Amino acid sequence: MADRPTGPSADAVNDAHWRTAGDRIQTLLDSCAASGAAAFERAEQLVHEVVGLYGAGLERILQLAGDCGSDTALAERLATDDLVASLLLVHGLHPHGVRRRVSDALDRVRPYLGSHGGDIELLEVVPGCRPGDNTVRLAFKGSCTSCPSSAVTLELAVEDAIRAAAPEISSIELVTAEPSGLIPADSLLAQVRSNCRSGPSWYPAPELDELRPGEIAGFLVAGTAVLASRVGGQMFAYRDHCPICDGTLAGAVLQGALLRCPRCQSHFDVVHAGTGANGAHLDPLPLLRRDGVLSVALRAEATGAPV
Numbered sequence: 001m002a003d004r005p006t007g008p009s010a011d012a013v014n015d016a017h018w019r020t021a022g023d024r025i026q027t028l029l030d031s032c033a034a035s036g037a038a039a040f041e042r043a044e045q046l047v048h049e050v051v052g053l054y055g056a057g058l059e060r061i062l063q064l065a066g067d068c069g070s071d072t073a074l075a076e077r078l079a080t081d082d083l084v085a086s087l088l089l090v091h092g093l094h095p096h097g098v099r100r101r102v103s104d105a106l107d108r109v110r111p112y113l114g115s116h117g118g119d120i121e122l123l124e125v126v127p128g129c130r131p132g133d134n135t136v137r138l139a140f141k142g143s144c145t146s147c148p149s150s151a152v153t154l155e156l157a158v159e160d161a162i163r164a165a166a167p168e169i170s171s172i173e174l175v176t177a178e179p180s181g182l183i184p185a186d187s188l189l190a191q192v193r194s195n196c197r198s199g200p201s202w203y204p205a206p207e208l209d210e211l212r213p214g215e216i217a218g219f220l221v222a223g224t225a226v227l228a229s230r231v232g233g234q235m236f237a238y239r240d241h242c243p244i245c246d247g248t249l250a251g252a253v254l255q256g257a258l259l260r261c262p263r264c265q266s267h268f269d270v271v272h273a274g275t276g277a278n279g280a281h282l283d284p285l286p287l288l289r290r291d292g293v294l295s296v297a298l299r300a301e302a303t304g305a306p307v
Contacts, residue, residue: 055091062093089167098166099125102136105165108288109157111234120158123175134168139175157286157297160202202295208235208287209294216254221296226285229270231257236270237296239283244276 025047032043062078078084079095088094094101103122113120123137138158162169203222211217216229218240225240227249240249244266251262257271259282268274274282286297 051090054087055093058087058091058093085165098134098168101165102162102169105161106138106158109161109286113157125169128170133170134166135171135173136162136166136169137173137175157288160286160297161288202288202290202297204290204293205287205296206293208237208296211235214254216252216259218250222298224298226296227252227259227282228287229254229259231271234271235287235294237285237287238270238274239285241283242266243280243282 029040029043029047033040078088085094096104099122102125106120106122110119119141121139121141123139126135126137128134159172162172201222205219205221205226205228207219208228211228211230213230213232216227219226219228225248226237227240228235228237230236231254238249241247242249242261242264245261245264247261247263249259249261253260253262254270257269259268259270259274260266261268266276266280268276268280268282270282273284276282288295288297
């Protein structure tokens with residue numbers, strides 16, 4: 001396993017920057033509020049005017065594109081670009097309904113769920129009494145329901161994808177085969193969140209795309225040692241830690257889908273959640289392509305960031 005240098009591209013840095021724009025705007029508004037009610041009202045009005053201007057511009061762009069006889073390919077490209085789609089959602093201009101957007105979001109996380117030997121099904125979107133108060137009902141399939149990291153899967157992949165694609169979703173419910181029926185996502189995630197006051201964040205890792213089929217390598221992503229491999233056409237990422245010998249996996253060998261620890265010689269299936277002997281398993285990390293850039297989800301305590 002060879003270590004590779006990190007070096008996010010300019011596009012990846014820009015993508016990460018605009019994703020946090022909302023937080024920076026809110027911070028500036030809070031700062032204005034500290035200067036008095038009049039300053040806060042002027043700042044709010046300024047934001048309102050700017051948002052309205054850009055909304056009108058986006059609406060005009062969509063109208064002109066339609067007048068020019070463009071085919072549906074343009075609308076699809078706009079709807080599937082994270083940055084453009086987020087702006088279309090703000091202004092109520094997104095061409096896809098909430099169910100379509102949730103379904104597309106789940107399609108994007110299915111490769112990761114497949115690495116857990118499972119899948120997820122969208123059962124229904126239940127409208128609430130008020131706008132922006134919709135509930136999504138999902139069902140896990142396969143061994144994903146019993147995977148030891150299923151809570152992390154929901155926290156870092158499924159929930160993140162749905163919230164980004166459909167901000168009007170207020171709650172997510174899981175339907176299981178258990179007699180209890182509905183399990184609120186918040187209760188399923190309680191243990192994960194109790195160990196981390198700050199939510200997970202996505203970090204661009206375009207260097208992982210350099211891996212060739214059958215290759216495994218270590219990377220440093222946001223200060224966290226990550227072990228990545230490509231099996232066939234799919235990428236898989238795990239924390240660099242062997243649960244058997246409690247050591248690093250640097251120097252690990254990949255034979256098909258089986259990873260062999262160079263120290264204790266234990267084997268782990270990288271395609272199926274890193275499962276090994278006697279219930280031991282590697283710590284899988286969600287790995288998704290966001291805006292065309294391969295990104296890894298990490299919790300704050302893993303990166304050493306203040307929580």
